[in-house]
Amino acid sequence: MCEPAGDILVFLTGEWEIEDACWNINKKINNLGDNVGPVQVVPLYSTLPLAMQLKVFEPGPASLRGGPPGRKIVVSTNIAETSLTIDAPESLMRALEVLNYLGALDDESNLTTLGDIMSEFPLDPQMSKMLVISSKHNCSNETATIAAMLSAPNCFLRPREAQKAADEAKTRFGHIDGDHLTLLNVYHA
Known part of the structure; x- marks a missing residue:
């Protein structure tokens, strides 16, 4: 309600936290009634069915005749942020260690049978x-x-x-x- 017009992206850590936040946001919006414009709350996490994930790309709700602007709120896990915080050489070394442990690479990092x-x-x-x-x-x-x-x-x-x-x-x-x-x-x- 206090932000200028536009959609909102919220990052949380997991599926249950996202579902809980969406439920609470919808409950709060319903309690406010006509004081806010139309709002669409959309969860986004990896185990959500594809059709539900694609709702993120649909246009948000339009404002009602002269009322407050419509807004879409996407509540998601922040996968991109966690991938950027790990140094690339460190990630590569971890991946090589896993492949060696599984027997896919030998000690010289050559592919095994x-x-x-x-x-x-x-x-x-x-x-x-x-x-x-x-x-x-x-x-x-x-x-x-x-x-x-x-x-x-x-x-x-x-x-x-x-x-x-x-x-x-x-x-x-x-x-x-x-x-x-x-x-x-x-x-x-």
């Missing part, structure tokens, strides 16, 4: 290695399913107005051994 196979997958190195070695543990089908579920948008939505019901629905798929097997249960269901 395993690393060559891993590079064929359009996935993070950890997930690529998981898929490659799964056949040695007779769990290739399950591993491929889990990799696919981890690569897709989050299948568990938790809207503010139905959090309890969403949590109850999620518990039906829960597995005592963790989230990966919970995702496997979702796929099989």
Whole structure:
């Protein structure tokens, strides 16, 4: 209400904090009634379905006949800022260490046979290695399913107005051994 006309971008740290902020902003706007122009509050985080993410690029609401200007408020994680705070050579060294630890690079930073196979997958190195070695543990089908579920948008939505019901629905798929097997249960269901 105190800012000049224009859209607002708010950076927060995580999905639940973003959803909570959006809910609180909408509640505050509804309580103010006609004292503010039309406002559209849009969350943005990586596990949000693509259609919801694309709302960020839609035009904001127009002002109502002579009333206060319309405004869009985007509440997002600040991924770009965190990537800029890490020095590039440091990031490169960390990446090489991870690839060496996974066996994709040897001690001279040359690609190993395993690393060559891993590079064929359009996935993070950890997930690529998981898929490659799964056949040695007779769990290739399950591993491929889990990799696919981890690569897709989050299948568990938790809207503010139905959090309890969403949590109850999620518990039906829960597995005592963790989230990966919970995702496997979702796929099989």
